[in-house]
Each structure stands twice: as structure tokens, then as C-alpha cells.
Amino acid sequence: xxxxxxxxxxxxxxxxxxxxVVVAFAAILIDIIMPRGRSTRGVQVVSVLGLLMVIAASFxxxxxxxxxxxxMVMIDNYTTFFRILLSAIxxxxxxVSERYIEITRxxxxxxxxxxxxxxxxxxLMTMGQDLLIIFLGIETMSVSLYALVGMTRHKHASNExxxxxxxxxxxxxxxxxxxxxxxxxxxxxxxxxxxxVFLKSAGSETPIIAWAGAGLIMIAFAFKAxxxxxxxxxxxxxxxxxxxxxxxxxxAPKAAAFxxxxxxxxxxxxxxxxxxxxxxxxxxxxxxxxxxxxxxxxDSVKRMLAFSSITHAxxxxxxxxxxxxxxxxxxxxxxxxxxxxxxxxxxVAIAVNRNEDDDKGYHFDDYKGLVYRRPGMAIxxxxxxxxxxxxxxxxxxxxxxxxxxxxVSAGFVGLAVIGVxxxxxxxxxxxxxxxxxxxxxxxxxxxxxxxxxxxMAQVVLICVxxxxxxxxxxxxxxxxxxxxxxxxx
Amino acid sequence: MQTIIFALLxxxxxxxxxxxxxxxxxxxxxxxxxxxxxxxxxFYVMLGATFLAAIQIxxxxxxxxxxxxxxxxxxxxxxxxxxxxxxTLWQTMGAVVAIGFGLLVLAFLGRSPGAGVPxxxxxxxxxxxxxxxxxxxxxxxxxxxxxxxxGVLLLAAVIGAVALAKRKRV
Amino acid sequence: xxxxxxxxxxxxxxxxGGFAGIALVATHFLGPKAYSPIKQDTYECGVDYIGDSxxxxxxxxxxxxxxxxxxxxxxxxxxxxxxxxRTLGTFGLxxxxxxxxxxxxxxxxxxxxxxxxxx
Numbered sequence: 003x004x005x006x007x008x009x010x011x012x013x014x015x016x017x018x019x020x021x022x023v024v025v026a027f028a029a030i031l032i033d034i035i036m037p038r039g040r041s042t043r044g045v046q047v048v049s050v051l052g053l054l055m056v057i058a059a060s061f062x063x064x065x066x067x068x069x070x071x072x073x074m075v076m077i078d079n080y081t082t083f084f085r086i087l088l089s090a091i092x093x094x095x096x097x098v099s100e101r102y103i104e105i106t107r108x109x110x111x112x113x114x115x116x117x118x119x120x121x122x123x124x125x126l127m128t129m130g131q132d133l134l135i136i137f138l139g140i141e142t143m144s145v146s147l148y149a150l151v152g153m154t155r156h157k158h159a160s161n162e163x164x165x166x167x168x169x170x171x172x173x174x175x176x177x178x179x180x181x182x183x184x185x186x187x188x189x190x191x192x193x194x195x196x197x198x199v200f201l202k203s204a205g206s207e208t209p210i211i212a213w214a215g216a217g218l219i220m221i222a223f224a225f226k227a228x229x230x231x232x233x234x235x236x237x238x239x240x241x242x243x244x245x246x247x248x249x250x251x252x253x254a255p256k257a258a259a260f261x262x263x264x265x266x267x268x269x270x271x272x273x274x275x276x277x278x279x280x281x282x283x284x285x286x287x288x289x290x291x292x293x294x295x296x297x298x299x300x301d302s303v304k305r306m307l308a309f310s311s312i313t314h315a316x317x318x319x320x321x322x323x324x325x326x327x328x329x330x331x332x333x334x335x336x337x338x339x340x341x342x343x344x345x346x347x348x349x350v351a352i353a354v355n356r357n358e359d360d361d362k363g364y365h366f367d368d369y370k371g372l373v374y375r376r377p378g379m380a381i382x383x384x385x386x387x388x389x390x391x392x393x394x395x396x397x398x399x400x401x402x403x404x405x406x407x408x409x410v411s412a413g414f415v416g417l418a419v420i421g422v423x424x425x426x427x428x429x430x431x432x433x434x435x436x437x438x439x440x441x442x443x444x445x446x447x448x449x450x451x452x453x454x455x456x457x458m459a460q461v462v463l464i465c466v467x468x469x470x471x472x473x474x475x476x477x478x479x480x481x482x483x484x485x486x487x488x489x490x491x
Numbered sequence: 492m493q494t495i496i497f498a499l500l501x502x503x504x505x506x507x508x509x510x511x512x513x514x515x516x517x518x519x520x521x522x523x524x525x526x527x528x529x530x531x532x533x534f535y536v537m538l539g540a541t542f543l544a545a546i547q548i549x550x551x552x553x554x555x556x557x558x559x560x561x562x563x564x565x566x567x568x569x570x571x572x573x574x575x576x577x578x579t580l581w582q583t584m585g586a587v588v589a590i591g592f593g594l595l596v597l598a599f600l601g602r603s604p605g606a607g608v609p610x611x612x613x614x615x616x617x618x619x620x621x622x623x624x625x626x627x628x629x630x631x632x633x634x635x636x637x638x639x640x641x642g643v644l645l646l647a648a649v650i651g652a653v654a655l656a657k658r659k660r661v
Numbered sequence: 662x663x664x665x666x667x668x669x670x671x672x673x674x675x676x677x678g679g680f681a682g683i684a685l686v687a688t689h690f691l692g693p694k695a696y697s698p699i700k701q702d703t704y705e706c707g708v709d710y711i712g713d714s715x716x717x718x719x720x721x722x723x724x725x726x727x728x729x730x731x732x733x734x735x736x737x738x739x740x741x742x743x744x745x746x747r748t749l750g751t752f753g754l755x756x757x758x759x760x761x762x763x764x765x766x767x768x769x770x771x772x773x774x775x776x777x778x779x780x
Contacts (some may be wrong), residue, residue, distance in 0.1 A: 030769075031766070132637075148651065149651030149654050210599070542740075558723070564718040565718050652728070
């Protein structure tokens with residue numbers, strides 16, 4: 003009896019996930035066994051090599067699609083797309099962190115371990131075909147992120163951010179579980195396929211309990227993706243976290259949250275789309291507007307990027323609620339582009355920041371006349387800011403273009419107009435930084451030491467090249483995104 | 492008989508749950524929370540989830556409560572009055588959420604759950620299903636993947652807790 | 662297992678609760694009462710107290726409690742496995758083995774990091 007069971011599990015299909023855990027194990031053992039000085043190096047090498055292997059395994063496995071573990075997980079092009087995106091983001095962050103965590107006095111091995119466990123959780127979220135797996139994925143990711151936010155223990159903001167994130171996150175877990183319980187109560191299953199079949203056969207007479215369950219699950223996803231009005235944790239957590247982690251949190255977990263959100267709502271609750279598009283319409287509007295209005299008022303670049311990430315999540319919701327292939331592929335496209343440009347922007351912010359121990363760091367004034375001090379860095383930041391603002395010929399332009407055109411072709415013209423207006427408003431604060439860098443005189447008083455390492459330079463360069471390349475040739479990425487969502491719809 | 496026990500448990504759990512959120516002294520809140528957890532264990536037994544009931548008492552009423560108590564004792568308790576008034580925004584939000592859930596429950600009342608919704612009957616079958624033996628069979632065959640993930644999740648939590656709470660070795 | 666099987670459990674709860682209640686009420690009525698400043702003192706035996714009893718606990722207690730909860734949960738998972746040990750056979754042993762390896766790595770980590778030592 004067990005031979006059949008084992009054969010039906012298709013363990014090989016979750017090889018990348020197993021690899022992540024094995025790498026984490028190896029890192030723990032190295033940290034335990036090797037002497038202190040050398041263990042750091044060992045952990046770094048193992049993490050980087052391991053992540054390269056994870057990406058390779060995901061890539062070479064893209065043909066072997068299908069379910070695994072009695073339908074608990076689904077490996078399709080969609081999963082592969084997110085596997086590569088999430089592992090690549092984690093790899094970039096791990097690659098640039100070495101010197102930064104030294105100066106911020108973070109525990110080195112734990113930093114890498116928590117990133118690996120967060121990646122494991124996110125991978126589960128993207129492939130989960132059972133609400134249970136998605137739940138466990140969210141929890142594994144969140145537990146790791148809580149610890150990562152609080153890693154700089156000597157800083158007050160870090161502790162505060164971690165505590166707020168943890169308390170509100172634990173609360174959200176309750177919402178998600180309540181939602182799963184209600185959906186299970188109606189459909190008798192937590193499997194997305196079974197739920198789809200049940201709700202489709204129910205047709206227009208969807209039981210009210212299923213609506214309630216879907217609503218609660220939506221709240222949980224909105225929290226994880228930091229959408230208004232469930233965004234309260236994000237500015238504090240983003241500000242308190244070590245900046246490399248802020249870059250990570252605003253890209254990878256957001257992508258993972260949208261990946262699971264898409265799968266659950268497009269597939270399982272697809273027959274209820276009339277209801278949830280209406281709710282998401284409002285969430286999109288307030289997320290875009292609110293994030294923008296708050297970002298306008300910030301004097302800290304880190305906080306500005308944190309609030310603007312709420313706005314960007316709002317754009318993603320615009321594409322989400324079109325409930326079609328075009329919108330879904332626009333989301334995948336934008337998640338990649340946003341990841342690249344945001345990580346680049348945060349890295350430059352780390353470099354320019356005056357003093358890492360200063361809670362009032364990351365001030366706009368630090369950038370005065372940057373072009374005269376570090377022209378390359380200023381130009382890189384210029385590219386990222388233009389891309390974030392959505393100005394051609396950068397990748398950000400095409401990202402927004404696809405999102406808003408998907409909204410228009412799905413008939414959400416009003417929403418697209420609101421989105422474009424918001425996009426115009428956001429130009430103000432991105433431009434403010436550009437003006438500070440290029441059109442303002444150097445100010446010796448606000449200048450600090452530039453923190454710059456070879457790895458950071460490499461990653462920033464990669465990000466700049468990618469932003470421009472995708473901006474010039476968006477079709478390759480768009481086709482990949484289209485092929486990925488085809489598995490979903 | 493069943494109805495009487497259910498009503499009793501429901502009353503006690505409601506009462507203690509209200510006490511949890513209204514007590515000024517957090518230690519009292521926690522003790523009432525223990526009572527709430529015990530009532531939940533009673534509900535689980537009535538629904539046939541006997542193994543879950545035992546776990547509820549072991550893990551929640553036991554281990555988790557100790558954790559809660561330590562957290563409360565880590566915070567400064569000397570001036571409980573200080574907590575008042577400051578968090579009106581959070582209180583309002585809490586009230587909104589509570590009312591929302593209340594309305595949700597009201598919406599369910601008196602409605603038929605809808606066509607095709609599986610009907611649960613607590614009976615002999617349910618008690619077999621909820622026992623450790625049947626649960627184990629499911630956990631180690633169909634649900635073996637989530638089971639292993641739970642192990643990884645616990646590992647991540649252990650490392651996270653040590654990373655945050657343990658002082659660096661010099 | 663049937664609901665009736667839990668009647669003894671219910672009776673135990675009733676007896677425990679009843680005894681506690683009766684004992685409290687009985688001492689209130691039966692015990693002698695004497696009020697004086699000395700009698701109201703924290704330590705009747707005459708030792709002066711130092712400060713407040715509600716002092717803050719060290720975070721170390723919390724760490725111990727968290728680690729306890731983790732391994733408590735580990736054991737909880739072992740029980741359904743143990744009752745099915747024969748039917749699950751090698752497969753069950755392997756799955757439980759992997760689970761235990763995962764958590765043992767956690768235990769080794771704690772040990773090495775000194776989380777099990779008090780200072």
C-alpha cells in the first residue's frame with residue numbers, strides 16, 4: 003500500500019524546496035561545527051551556491067509539471083516562474099549583505115538562515131494547491147521575517163517594527179485560519195481543485211459562508227501584500243528592519259503573497275469574481291492614493307520607498323481585479339520589474355546613508371549634489387527613480403503600461419484613470435530625489451561617508467542593465483509571464 | 492443532556508472570553524483565557540475531536556499559557572492604569588472588528604447553509620475520526636507533506652527565537 | 662469512544678471544582694478572623710519585604726518557554742504516529758525520522774548557541 007503512496011507523492015517535483023531546506027541544514031551545521039571566524043564564510047558560500055542550485059533545479063524542472071503529494075502542491079509554469087523570481091531575489095540580497103550586516107552588528111548565520119527559511123515559506127505559497135500548504139508557507143515566511151525585522155537588536159526602531167509586525171501578523175493568521183475553516187465547512191475540503199469544483203457547481207447560489215470565508219482570506223492576503231487598509235504594520239516594519247531586509251520584504255514576500263492570492267482567487271474563488279472585484283476596486287483606489295499621499299510627506303528616503311511600495315501594490319491590484327490572462331501576466335511582469343528596481347534603489351540608499359546607527363538616517367538631504375561625488379551611483383539611482391515613476395524607456399513604464407491597458411480592456415476605465423493620475427503624483431517624490439542629486443549644490447554638512455562594496459556595485463549594475471534591457475525589449479519577459487499564467491487560467 | 496452541556500460550556504466560555512478583554516490586570520485576563528481554552532476542549536470532545544481536545548489542554552492551556560504569562564511579566568505591570576486611554580484608535584478598530592465578526596455570526600443564524608454543503612453529525616463515526624488512531628493514519632499518508640513542513644516551521648521558529656532573545660556570546 | 666465515555670471526565674471536573682469552591686466558602690465561614698496591621702503584613706513571620714513582587718522577568722524565561730512549546734509540539738506529533746506504528750511500518754518510521762532530524766538540528770543549534778544555559 004505504501005509503494006503506491008510513495009509513487010504518487012512525486013517527491014522529485016519539490017526538489018527545489020527540498021534543496022532550500024538542505025542548504026539551510028548545511029548552513030546550521032557549518033555554523034555549529036566550524037570555529038567562529040571561518041563559519042561565517044562557510045555559511046555565505048553554502049547559501050550562495052545552494053541558491054544557485056535551487057535556481058538551476060527550478061529551471062531544469064520546468065518540464066516536469068503536475069501535482070505532487072496527493073494534490074497538495076501543483077508544479078506548473080506559474081510555480082516555476084515564481085520559484086526563479088523568488089530565489090533570484092533572495093540570492094541578490096544574500097549576495098550584497100556581507101559587509102552591511104557586519105556594520106549593523108547583526109548575527110550573521112541567523113540572518114542567512116532566516117532568509118533561507120523565508121524563501122522556503124514563499125516557495126510553498128507559490129506552489130500550494132491546498133489552503134493548508136499556503137497557510138504553512140505564509141507562517142514559515144512570516145516567522146522568519148519577524149525575526150529578520152528585529153535583527154538589529156540595539157536599535158529601538160527595529161524592535162518596535164518587529165513587535166508591530168509580529169502582533170498584527172499573528173492577528174492576520176487568525177483571519178486566514180477562520181477563512182479556511184469557513185470554506186472547509188462549506189465545501190468539505192481545503193484543496194483548491196475541490197473548492198473550485200464545489201463552488202462552480204453551486205453557481206450563482208454561492209453559500210453565504212463561502213463569501214465570508216473568501217472575505218477573511220482576502221483580508222489576510224491584503225495584509226501580507228500591505229494593501230490599504232491593512233498596511234499599518236508596513237511603514238514601521240520597513241523602517242525598522244535592516245535596509246537589506248527592507249529591500250527583500252518589499253519585493254519577494256510581496257511577490258509570494260500575490261502569487262498565492264492569484265492562485266486562490268483566480269482558481270478557487272473564480273466563480274465568485276463578481277463580488278471580490280468590487281471590493282478590490284476600492285482597495286486598489288485607496289492603496290494607490292493613500293500610499294502616494296503619505297510618501298509625499300516623507301523626508302526619509304527609506305520611508306518614502308516603504309510608502310510608495312503600498313502604492314505599487316495598489317497598481318498590482320488594478321491588474322488583479324481584471325480577472326483575465328492579460329491582467330495576470332501584467333502582475334507577473336510588474337512583480338519582476340518592481341523587484342529589480344526596488345532592490346537597486348534600496349542598495350543605493352544604503353550606500354548614501356550617513357550613519358547606520360542613526361534612526362534619522364536616509365534623509366533626502368544626504369543626496370544633495372550626489373552626481374558630483376559619485377556620478378555612477380547618481381545615474382543608477384536616476385534610472386531606478388525614473389523606472390519607479392514609470393517613465394519610458396525604463397522597465398517600469400512597460401510594467402505600468404501593461405497594468406493599465408489590461409484594466410482598460412477589461413472595462414475598468416475609471417480605475418485606470420485613477421491609477422495614471424496617481425502615477426503622475428508619484429513622479430513628484432521620485433523627482434525630488436533626482437533634483438537633489440543632480441540640480442543641487444553639494445552640501446558638506448549633510449554629506450556622509452559612502453558605504454559601498456564590490457558586491458553592491460555588481461548588483462546595482464545588474465539591476466540598471468535589467469531595468470534598461472526590459473525597458474527596451476519587454477516582450478521576452480512578457481511572453482514568459484503569459485506562458486506562466488496560462489497554467490493558471 | 493448534550494444540549495445542556497453545550498449551553499453550559501457556551502455560557503462559561505462566553506463569560507470568560509468577555510472577562511479576558513475587560514480585566515485591567517493582564518494576569519487575570521490570562522487566567523480567564525485558560526478557562527476559555529478548557530471550554531474549547533469541551534466543545535472539541537462534544538464534536539468528536541477527542542485527540543484535539545487533549546492537545547488543546549496540553550499545549551494551549553498548558554504550554555502557551557505559560558508563554559503568555561512570561562510575556563506579561565516581561566512587560567512592566569506596576570502601573571496597569573497607564574495602558575488606558577492611550578490606544579483609543581486601536582480600541583475603536585478592535586470594536587469595529589468585533590462588531591464585524593458579530594454581524595458575520597448573525598448572518599449565519601437561521602439560514603440554511605446552502606445546497607450541497609456537507610452536513611456534520613456528531614456520532615460514533617465522528618468519535619472514531621477524531622481519535623488519535625484515525626488522525627495518525629491520515630497525518631502520515633495524505634498529509635505527510637504538511638507534517639514535514641510543520642517540522643521546518645518549528646525549526647525556523649526555534650532559530651528565530653534564539654536569534655532574538657539570546658544574548659550574543661562574546 | 663463515545664460521548665458517554667467522557668462522563669467520568671466531567672465528573673472529575675465537577676468534583677475538583679466543587680471541592681475548591683466548598684473549601685473557599687467554608688474557610689470564609691469557619692475560620693477565625695483577626696485584623697491588625699501586623700496580621701495584614703506581607704510576611705506574617707516578621708520578615709520585611711524588599712520592593713514589589715511585580716518585578717519584570719528576564720527575557721530568558723521567555724526563551725525557555727518558547728523552546729518548551731516547540732518540543733512540546735514535537736511530542737504531540739509523535740503520539741498519533743506511535744498508535745499507528747505497526748500499520749505505518751517503514752514508511753511511517755522514515756517520515757517520523759525526517760521530522761525528528763529536522764527538530765534535532767534545531768536542538769543542536771540551541772545547545773551550541775548556549776540557549777539551554779542560563780547565562
